[in-house]
Amino acid sequence: MKNNYLYREKKIMTMKTVTEMTGLSERQIRYYETQKLIFPERTCSGTRRYSFSDIERLMDIAEKIEDGVLTREIRDDLYKRRKKVLIQETKRL
Amino acid sequence: MKNNYLYREKKIMTMKTVTEMTGLSERQIRYYETQKLIFPERTCSGTRRYSFSDIERLMDIAEKIEDGVLTREIRDDLYKRRKKVLIQETKRL
DNA sequence: CGTGTAAGGAATTCTGACACG
DNA sequence: CGTGTAAGGAATTCTGACACG
Numbered sequence: 175m176k177n178n179y180l181y182r183e184k185k186i187m188t189m190k191t192v193t194e195m196t197g198l199s200e201r202q203i204r205y206y207e208t209q210k211l212i213f214p215e216r217t218c219s220g221t222r223r224y225s226f227s228d229i230e231r232l233m234d235i236a237e238k239i240e241d242g243v244l245t246r247e248i249r250d251d252l253y254k255r256r257k258k259v260l261i262q263e264t265k266r267l
Numbered sequence: 268m269k270n271n272y273l274y275r276e277k278k279i280m281t282m283k284t285v286t287e288m289t290g291l292s293e294r295q296i297r298y299y300e301t302q303k304l305i306f307p308e309r310t311c312s313g314t315r316r317y318s319f320s321d322i323e324r325l326m327d328i329a330e331k332i333e334d335g336v337l338t339r340e341i342r343d344d345l346y347k348r349r350k351k352v353l354i355q356e357t358k359r360l
Numbered sequence: 361c362g363t364g365t366a367a368g369g370a371a372t373t374c375t376g377a378c379a380c381g
Numbered sequence: 382c383g384t385g386t387a388a389g390g391a392a393t394t395c396t397g398a399c400a401c402g
Contacts, residue, residue, distance in 0.1 A: 178271050178274070181319050184319075186279065186284050187279050187280065187284075188281050188373080190314075190371090191316070201386085205382095205384070209383095217283070217392095219373095220392085221283075221373060221392075221393085222373080222374090244383095245382080281372095281394080282393075282394065283392090292363075292364080294364065294365085295362080297396095298362065298363070312394095313394080313396095314372085314394060315395090332362080337362095339361095
């Protein structure tokens with residue numbers, strides 16, 4: 175459903191809400207951003223905005239880190255997956 | 268879908284995001300709250316939190332007010348609709 | 361009635377840095 | 382490496398009030 179997608183992907187939450195929903199600290203959330211694991215939008219004045227999808231991704235990241243996975247491994251995995259998707263899309267054309 | 272409901276009804280947005288999404292002023296949004304047309308949650312520190320559902324409701328309210336409908340008429344309509352739902356639920360028992 | 365605005369305080373967010381390890 | 386924290390400034394939010402009509 176298109177509406178469902180809009181709700182899930184729209185970047186609308188501020189940091190506070192995200193810490194409440196994920197249980198992570200601001201520090202952790204900002205650090206994962208510097209490591210290119212998460213990509214919030216910014217308002218014109220510079221405050222971050224997250225989506226429900228980001229929340230889910232953050233909880234996934236947190237779980238992996240607890241299991242001892244390094245942020246760069248998580249990032250490499252993310253890039254590999256993206257590459258795969260791009261290759262498949264290229265083949266389709 | 269249960270997930271869809273969660274995204275739509277969860278109170279997660281702050282005032283700024285709501286003004287951006289609805290085009291309404293903070294003043295208008297707070298006023299509609301005093302008139303019991305909209306019911307944001309509050310964090311422990313007192314800041315309001317709105318859901319996607321609230322956004323849609325606010326845009327509906329704004330449209331009615333532009334058409335000259337009074338806030339108390341909108342509220343009375345809301346109460347009537349709720350009463351109707353309650354009566355139907357009562358009958359079902 | 362519905363909305364704008366200035367006022368002043370409180371809560372939020374941001375960045376860059378020091379710390380530990 | 383991943384996270385905590387104190388620092389200081391900027392942006393956000395809140396309430397109660399005055400204003401217009």
